[in-house]
Amino acid sequence: MSKMKELKKIIVNKPLKLDCGETIINYPIAYETYGKLNEKKDNAILAFHALTGDQFLTGINPVTNKKGWWTYLIGPSKPIDTNKFFVICANVIGGCMGSFGPSTVDEKSKKPLGTSFPVITINDMVNAQYNLLDHFKIKKLFCVIGGSMGGMQVLQFVSNFPNAAKNAIPIACTANHSAQNIAFNELARQSIMADNNWDKGDYVNKEKSPDKGLAVARMAAHITYLSQKGLQEKFGRKLQETDNINFGFDADFQIESYLRYQGSVFVDRFDANSYLYITRAMDYFDLTKQYNGKLSDAFKNCSTKFLVISFTSDWLYPTHENKDIVIALNACGADVGFIEIISDKGHDSFLLDLPEFLTTIKKFVDANY
Numbered sequence: 001m002s003k004m005k006e007l008k009k010i011i012v013n014k015p016l017k018l019d020c021g022e023t024i025i026n027y028p029i030a031y032e033t034y035g036k037l038n039e040k041k042d043n044a045i046l047a048f049h050a051l052t053g054d055q056f057l058t059g060i061n062p063v064t065n066k067k068g069w070w071t072y073l074i075g076p077s078k079p080i081d082t083n084k085f086f087v088i089c090a091n092v093i094g095g096c097m098g099s100f101g102p103s104t105v106d107e108k109s110k111k112p113l114g115t116s117f118p119v120i121t122i123n124d125m126v127n128a129q130y131n132l133l134d135h136f137k138i139k140k141l142f143c144v145i146g147g148s149m150g151g152m153q154v155l156q157f158v159s160n161f162p163n164a165a166k167n168a169i170p171i172a173c174t175a176n177h178s179a180q181n182i183a184f185n186e187l188a189r190q191s192i193m194a195d196n197n198w199d200k201g202d203y204v205n206k207e208k209s210p211d212k213g214l215a216v217a218r219m220a221a222h223i224t225y226l227s228q229k230g231l232q233e234k235f236g237r238k239l240q241e242t243d244n245i246n247f248g249f250d251a252d253f254q255i256e257s258y259l260r261y262q263g264s265v266f267v268d269r270f271d272a273n274s275y276l277y278i279t280r281a282m283d284y285f286d287l288t289k290q291y292n293g294k295l296s297d298a299f300k301n302c303s304t305k306f307l308v309i310s311f312t313s314d315w316l317y318p319t320h321e322n323k324d325i326v327i328a329l330n331a332c333g334a335d336v337g338f339i340e341i342i343s344d345k346g347h348d349s350f351l352l353d354l355p356e357f358l359t360t361i362k363k364f365v366d367a368n369y
Contacts, residue, residue: 006062007055007098008032012131019284022118029128030098031055031090034074035082037136043369044138045080046129046165047089048146048153051221051278052270054097055089058082063097064269072353079362084369085142088132092125092153094277100128102273103204114273115201122149122285126156133164140166143365147171147350148317149278152285155298155325159287162302167368169361171309171350174321175295175328176286181316184224185279188217192272201273214272215263222262227313227346231255295328306336307364309357311349337364 007030015025032055037044047057047070054061058068058075074080074087091099094117102117133141144165146154151173158168177185192198195213199206223231235255239245242252251257291297306329310322319340329336341356343349349357 009098010131010135012128014131016124016127018118018124019121020119024100024118027093027100027128028098028104029090029093029100029131030095031088031132032057034058034087034089035085037086037138041136041138042140042142043085044136044141045085045087045143045145045365046132046141046157047074047087048126048129048144048150048157049089049092050146050148050150051282052218052266052275053150054095055091056097057087057089069351072351073358073361079358080145080365085365088136090129090132092278093128094120094125094274094281096271096274101271102201102277103271112204114204115276117273117277119280120277121281122152122156123160123290125281126153126160129153130157130161130164140164142369143167143169145169145171145361146173148173148347149282151317152282152287155287156285158302158304159290159298162299162304165304167307167365168304169307169309169364170322170325172311172314172317172322172347173325174285174317175298175325176288177283178321181224182283184220185283187220188279189276191216191220192276195272198272201276203272209267210272211267214267214270214275215260217275218266218270219259219263222259224316225346225348227315227344229313229344230346233344295324296331299329299334300332302334304334305368306334307360308336308338309350309360310338310340311343311345311347311357312340313344314347314349316347 009028009030015023017023053069056068057070076083091097093100095101096103103112106113144154144157151170154168154170192213195210197208198210238254240251240254240257245252287298288295308326310319326338
């Protein structure tokens with residue numbers, strides 16, 4: 001994270017009252033843009049990232065030197081063509097790529113905030129990012145788009161700002177986190193907090209790193225992003241660099257080695273406290289409850305056109321949860337289209353090079369521009 005000072009940021013000097021009751025002011029939001037804003041300022045797309053994403057959605061991430069997470073979808077001559085559109089993506093508050101979060105250094109103590117950072121919600125994330133519209137003097141976005149937690153932000157954004165986006169594409173998401181997903185997130189949080197190096201969230205000041213706990217959290221989450229069929233086809237019971245089992249606890253199976261690798265590379269780019277805070281925000285997300293049990297009321301004042309997308313093998317945010325969103329939109333007379341895309345790649349399908357998915361989005365944005 002040594003290049004943090006080079007990241008684009010705005011400092012928001014307008015107070016924001018968080019759902020937890022605290023108010024924040026003069027806080028940073030790190031962001032990146034792709035393409036150019038036209039004179040009419042009607043070609044802007046606000047993209048929201050998922051749990052472990054960041055503002056570097058395409059091209060090469062200058063901090064990690066890895067490809068952006070939506071390189072297949074967004075860029076010059078891609079389905080969302082940055083020769084035509086101006087795409088903005090911010091690191092969510094609570095994140096660890098330059099926005100206000102647990103790793104932000106407190107002005108008084110000169111130390112990272114750690115767990116003194118306030119607990120935040122998806123609603124807080126969206127309200128903070130809305131300041132980017134003022135920054136660019138954009139009155140109405142052409143589109144808001146996001147998958148997974150990014151999709152939750154799309155729904156919250158349209159609910160909070162019903163006239164701020166012409167189109168909305170929530171992908172592989174839900175209107176409220178299920179008990180199963182809360183359970184997986186709690187498993188991840190407990191693995192981090194059980195690491196002695198976590199030290200009640202004060203590990204940076206103690207020059208420690210709860211990397212073992214964070215790696216296990218990532219391994220557990222990564223399983224939920226895939227599908228049983230996809231795992232079986234890719235790995236099955238194949239052994240790792242041997243013809244026989246070793247009768248020990250090293251990685252005998254290829255799937256074990258794969259998960260360990262995923263965990264190990266994750267700790268190099270993500271902050272453990274951010275993982276705690278962001279998963280908590282996802283668990284607290286319940287747009288239905290915000291509107292007293294009537295999800296359709298969340299969208300009753302909006303003029304936005306929707307495209308809701310789900311994937312057949314996504315068991316983290318299954319199609320029926322996406323359809324609940326469609327039903328609510330239909331109930332309030334919204335303009336909504338829905339497609340379930342056949343894929344055996346699980347929840348992560350929205351990040352992959354799937355022709356039907358990419359073509360669907362291209363047709364939608366081109367037809368409505």
